[in-house]
Amino acid sequence: MMIREPVFFENNNEGLDVLTEIIRSTRKRIFLVADTHTSVHCYPLLEKKINAQQLIVIPAGEKFKTPDTCMYIWKRLLESGMTRFDQLIALGGGCVSDITGFAGSVYKRGVSFIFIPTTLLSMTDAAIGGKNGVDFDGYKNLLGTINQPENVLIWPGFLLTLTERELKNGYAETLKHALIADAEFWHELRIDPSLVELEQIIERSAVIKHTIVCSDPFEQGARKLLNFGHTIGHAIESFHLKEGGDILHGEAIAAGMCIEAILSSVTGLDRTQVEIIIGRLKSVYKDKMPVIPPADALLPYLIADKKSTPGSLRFALLRRIGDAVYDVAVDIQTINKAITDFNRF
Numbered sequence: 187m188m189i190r191e192p193v194f195f196e197n198n199n200e201g202l203d204v205l206t207e208i209i210r211s212t213r214k215r216i217f218l219v220a221d222t223h224t225s226v227h228c229y230p231l232l233e234k235k236i237n238a239q240q241l242i243v244i245p246a247g248e249k250f251k252t253p254d255t256c257m258y259i260w261k262r263l264l265e266s267g268m269t270r271f272d273q274l275i276a277l278g279g280g281c282v283s284d285i286t287g288f289a290g291s292v293y294k295r296g297v298s299f300i301f302i303p304t305t306l307l308s309m310t311d312a313a314i315g316g317k318n319g320v321d322f323d324g325y326k327n328l329l330g331t332i333n334q335p336e337n338v339l340i341w342p343g344f345l346l347t348l349t350e351r352e353l354k355n356g357y358a359e360t361l362k363h364a365l366i367a368d369a370e371f372w373h374e375l376r377i378d379p380s381l382v383e384l385e386q387i388i389e390r391s392a393v394i395k396h397t398i399v400c401s402d403p404f405e406q407g408a409r410k411l412l413n414f415g416h417t418i419g420h421a422i423e424s425f426h427l428k429e430g431g432d433i434l435h436g437e438a439i440a441a442g443m444c445i446e447a448i449l450s451s452v453t454g455l456d457r458t459q460v461e462i463i464i465g466r467l468k469s470v471y472k473d474k475m476p477v478i479p480p481a482d483a484l485l486p487y488l489i490a491d492k493k494s495t496p497g498s499l500r501f502a503l504l505r506r507i508g509d510a511v512y513d514v515a516v517d518i519q520t521i522n523k524a525i526t527d528f529n530r531f
């Protein structure tokens with residue numbers, strides 16, 4: 187399946203001009219979805235150049251990645267007369283692209299949508315691969331589609347207004363891409379990269395994801411590798427969200443990667459590498475590494491996980507740094523032991 191590579195633009199005004207020229211060249215009316223932060227920090231940089239027909243502003247954050255927000259978008263699209271010949275654009279982080287991609291995949295049986303990611307997490311991961319969706323009834327991404335954006339346009343300049351915590355949040359997926367696919371990249375990644383270093387990191391990380399997705403767009407095989415850290419990570423995230431905790435996706439995934447690195451002894455990851463991985467992740471996330479509840483508390487979320495099959499929890503695990511395998515069955519007792527082990531680190 188041919189999926190367009192993300193397009194990377196230089197981090198200067200000319201880079202942004204080239205990006206907006208690509209949008210203008212569609213010659214379509216633009217309907218743009220932003221959230222309450224990106225409408226303030228990012229939209230003004232594009233506003234005059236793309237001359238959108240309609241700006242739809244949704245509330246920011248995971249709490250609003252819901253069917254209700256989708257309904258709001260559909261209503262606004264309908265009221266403002268969007269047709270299948272128009273262009274939908276998401277300007278924002280992973281929440282905005284996940285919701286907009288889903289809304290656009292369903293509206294009038296599907297309209298063309300473009301992603302302009304504005305967080306590190308969305309530039310390196312969420313905007314790439316065509317997974318769209320919303321959370322439902324406390325479960326992450328329960329409703330969604332796999333449907334590719336027309337284009338993913340990446341301009342690192344948007345990162346300037348992102349908080350330090352949000353930058354680290356995004357870094358988790360880059361660390362994951364290195365761990366599953368590129369040992370050399372993993373060794374080059376520093377604990378605290380500068381914005382200039384991030385420009386190169388974004389491209390390398392996004393290309394790893396794009397390459398894996400192209401080899402298996404509908405997650406029948408290799409794409410499952412991208413789930414490393416996410417089976418436990420999503421359960422931790424859902425657990426804390428339900429408890430009303432303050433947790434970001436990348437922080438949950440960082441904790442998930444620690445536990446799944448320990449579980450990877452099943453697939454041959456040696457203990458020294460486990461210690462290196464956990465040491466690095468703890469140095470990056472420090473006090474933002476979430477508390478991990480006992481496996482029993484995570485179980486309902488693990489069972490609801492889309493990757494689980496009836497009666498079996500399946501994981502993507504590491505054989506060594508830079509090399510992963512998928513569909514490894516692990517039982518709940520082993521997960522419990524891994525959590526106890528991690529709490530001693």
Ligand SMILES: NC(=O)c1ccc[n+]([C@@H]2O[C@H](COP(=O)([O-])OP(=O)(O)OC[C@H]3O[C@@H](n4cnc5c(N)ncnc54)[C@H](O)[C@@H]3O)[C@@H](O)[C@H]2O)c1
Pocket residue numbers: 221222223224227228246247248251278279280281282283284304305306307308311312313314315316317318326327344345346347348349352355435
């Ligand atoms: N579809 C996928 O393949 C995929 C992959 C990974 C993660 N995700 C999803 O992505 C979401 C997390 O993504 P995220 O962290 O980008 O979330 P997000 O969209 O909520 O953005 C994080 C915060 O940063 C703000 N923000 C965004 N860009 C900004 C900017 N340039 N300046 C200032 N503030 C800005 C947002 O308003 C929000 O408050 C989760 O819902 C996760 O499930 C999806």
